[in-house]
């Protein structure tokens with residue numbers, strides 16, 4: 001069957017935008033389908049590791065960031081503050097973090113893909129994905145008019161996030177930990193509230209959420225205050241989860257000297273598909289590949305998923321261009337999966353003993369820089385996890401391991 005497109009990308013988040021941009025840059029005929037009209041909101045802290053730049057060379061994330069982060073301030077149960085710079089004086093400047101508003105960031109990435117030649121179809125919800133004699137047929141529906149949309153492509157990349165349908169359509173049942181996180185966007189004027197609230201500082205709170213953490217991230221004229229349960233074994237279920245996250249966010253705001261106007265603040269929660277073990281991420285003779293949250297690549301320790309979304313998308317396109325789409329799952333595992341495995345082990349210890357890990361790990365003078373290196377993939381979890389775990393157990397028990 002003749003293909004309308006070389007590649008259909010489903011979902012215009014960081015993963016989909018990257019895939020569409022990289023494929024269009026390589027001369028592929030690309031369709032990018034997005035359920036929402038753009039720009040759309042995405043519930044997220046918006047902390048973006050600078051390493052994203054290297055994965056999307058034709059896009060400058062900094063231009064679309066609100067704040068460049070220089071410091072992290074850590075607390076345990078809103079107490080014992082420990083503030084440290086991300087970089088040492090002679091460090092290169094490229095392993096820090098930016099804080100972005102996701103509707104701005106994602107839209108800019110999508111616009112870059114469109115400017116490079118990708119065709120955007122927003123307001124279209126993908127419904128079915130089927131094999132079509134050596135190609136893939138996709139059916140979607142316009143959210144407003146209800147009109148159907150059909151197209152055939154040589155490849156489909158499922159970048160449709162935590163609740164994506166592409167994987168299910170092609171029979172991929174992924175193993176993942178279903179975590180959840182919530183954000184509240186609080187209008188803010190600098191100078192109001194706790195003096196440590198600054199546009200160059202992120203705040204991380206470890207003791208207030210069991211099996212998770214809370215954050216305050218700066219944006220241009222607002223704060224992104226959030227909390228998440230990162231491990232499946234949290235004791236709450238259903239509405240109680242939402243209520244606990246709202247209470248934590250309110251308590252964090254109060255601890256930072258803020259009194260958000262209840263009517264102007266909206267609490268939004270979204271699933272976090274945290275990596276739990278190696279999955280097969282290709283189907284229909286490797287004509288369909290899953291990337292980003294749709295592939296459950298959120299990191300187990302911090303719940304960050306943007307860098308892996310971008311990395312997996314770039315790798316999927318590379319495998320297609322090299323004529324090796326069937327190699328995608330195993331290459332992804334060796335490049336990202338083994339890291340996620342090590343992060344998962346560290347996360348299990350961290351959330352079992354958060355107080356001890358805070359005291360003997362987070363407050364160490366080098367810990368903030370190490371965290372930034374890990375978030376940027378410049379330091380490997382598998383390099384530090386065994387030593388960090390040994391040190392912690394030694395500090396806690398007083399015995400050598």
Ligand SMILES: Cc1cc2nc3c(=O)[nH]c(=O)nc-3n(C[C@H](O)[C@H](O)[C@H](O)COP(=O)(O)OP(=O)(O)OC[C@H]3O[C@@H](n4cnc5c(N)ncnc54)[C@H](O)[C@@H]3O)c2cc1C
Nearest residue numbers: 011013014015035044045046047126160161292293305306
């Ligand atoms: C509260 C919270 C805070 C977070 N904070 C951070 C953070 O600070 N840093 C970080 O790195 N990560 C963070 N994450 C994780 C991060 O948001 C995700 O890992 C990231 O968005 C994954 O990108 P993606 O492109 O794979 O998916 P998404 O960004 O979810 O994009 C998927 C897109 O697919 C579209 N879509 C879905 N279904 C269909 C369909 N049927 N048809 C067409 N389109 C469809 C969606 O509308 C969406 O636009 C956070 C997550 C949450 C919930």
